[in-house]
Amino acid sequence: LLKLENVYKTYHMGKVSVPVLKNINLEIKKGEYVSIMGPSGSGKSTMMNLIGALDRPSKGRILLNGTDISKLSDDRLATLRQKMVGFVFQQFNLIPRLTTLENVELPMWFAGLPKRARAKRARDLLIQVGLGDRLTHKSTELSGGQMQRVAIARALANKPEIILADEPTGNLDSKSGAEIARMLDRLNDEGKTIIIVTHDPTLAKIARRIISLKDGEIVDDRIS
Amino acid sequence: LLKLENVYKTYHMGKVSVPVLKNINLEIKKGEYVSIMGPSGSGKSTMMNLIGALDRPSKGRILLNGTDISKLSDDRLATLRQKMVGFVFQQFNLIPRLTTLENVELPMWFAGLPKRARAKRARDLLIQVGLGDRLTHKSTELSGGQMQRVAIARALANKPEIILADEPTGNLDSKSGAEIARMLDRLNDEGKTIIIVTHDPTLAKIARRIISLKDGEIVDDRIS
Ligand SMILES: Nc1ncnc2c1ncn2[C@@H]1O[C@H](COP(=O)(O)OP(=O)(O)OP(=O)(O)O)[C@@H](O)[C@H]1O
Ligand SMILES: Nc1ncnc2c1ncn2[C@@H]1O[C@H](COP(=O)(O)OP(=O)(O)OP(=O)(O)O)[C@@H](O)[C@H]1O
Ligand SMILES: [Mg+2]
Ligand SMILES: [Mg+2]
Secondary structure, three states: OEEEEEEEEEEEEOOEEEEEEEEEEEEEOOOOEEEEEOOOOOOHHHHHHHHOOOOOOOEEEEEEOOEEHHHOOHHHHHHHHHHHEEEEOOOOOOOOOOEHHHHHHHHHHHOOOOHHHHHHHHHHHHHHOOOOOOOOOEHHHOOHHHHHHHHHHHHOOOOOOEEEEEOOOOOOOHHHHHHHHHHHHHHHHOOOEEEEEOOOHHHHHHOOEEEEEEOOEEEEEEEO | OEEEEEEEEEEEEOOEEEEEEEEEEEEEOOOOEEEEEOOOOOOHHHHHHHHOOOOOOOEEEEEEOOEEHHHOOHHHHHHHHHHHEEEEOOOOOOOOOOEHHHHHHHHHHHOOOOHHHHHHHHHHHHHHOOOOOOOOOEHHHOOHHHHHHHHHHHHOOOOOOEEEEEOOOOOOOHHHHHHHHHHHHHHHHOOOEEEEEOOOHHHHHHOOEEEEEEOOEEEEEEEO
């Protein structure tokens, strides 16, 4: 499903080059449940952004279902992403002035779903993550963990084939975190491909495969 | 040092009232190390904002060193806060366009410290949290865990008596998290009062006392 070939990512800050990902070679099959772990600053979110087609590599190729996504135009990339990928951001990236419900409806509105269908689906997803009583709060009127759960619900709005979750339980107590872990497990049973970055050992344990990053390189890749 | 008497906090959203903290009674002595735990949405950050004088209660009193802070003007509150309190926010709240170094210098600039002194102190703090090689990055050019560490360094800039940290290790791997735990422990040995909100059992274990919140009320308060 997903293949990274000799991928490099370097940031340029004036004269200084910051090599953030080096020589990444990785293959992820459809339906896998992969956990990406590693120290703070090791390149996990950067790698997730490349996988999720939100960023382009400096060198190397990324293939999604056989298509070289580094060759696609921004428009075609956006359409592909909208159909196939659900992304939970480390910083949530909710729209501040919209309500919880509106934030989760937004991807479905872009996908052309009619109002009644997207309102119902948004509501169902928010109830699933325990936010049924926070539908009309603006996203700035939520707790940190509530914002995180809205971000999770939003990522699932368009029933994506691939779920990319960057530290989805960092702001959750162990009980809420366990509920999210179960939810991801169920989605994986339904055939979805799950790639999570996590420091949470509970979440990593459920994954079938653990990839370890260190200083921008893959240092370990094992079946857990 | 700190006393909350019959504190209530209610948000009003149009006609709806959302009672978020109810009947909070709490005393924290100078030099204590307290951990606040509880489910997502239970009111922990709200309580921290009241303790840190960033918000006012709907009912009840908050006394800091015997002064009723709910009676102070905004100006006097800001001065008191600047001198006594270091706050690590759950969402970090860094200034996007400023560099790592500038973000940590900011509180010292407000406190009137001269350039050389604040540049040196900012650099020392950032090296302590492992960010010596990220001094000139803008805060938007950092990883999640790096932003969190800048927020921690910034909270310590003015050598505050009270350190309030709202989930300071949520985005950190276990090794970086352990370093922060050790740092807070050392500060507590130096006599600083530490109040942390955390879901991280490693961090909670170091605290001497654990206060548990549930649906806006204190349901447990014990020496750990
Ligand atoms: N401005 C607001 N208006 C209305 N409700 C609010 C507002 N801010 C927070 N809340 C509500 O207050 C409750 C407590 O929020 P708080 O941020 O204190 O929770 P928390 O315990 O820190 O949770 P978490 O562990 O998820 O960070 C939440 O249910 C939230 O929806
Ligand atoms: N725009 C940028 N310009 C320069 N350097 C950057 C930029 N964005 C990220 N970096 C650097 O790239 C490195 C990797 O960042 P990344 O966000 O991928 O780390 P991470 O593994 O997700 O860390 P964490 O666990 O803290 O979230 C970091 O050292 C960071 O400072
Ligand atoms: Mg990250
Ligand atoms: Mg909170």
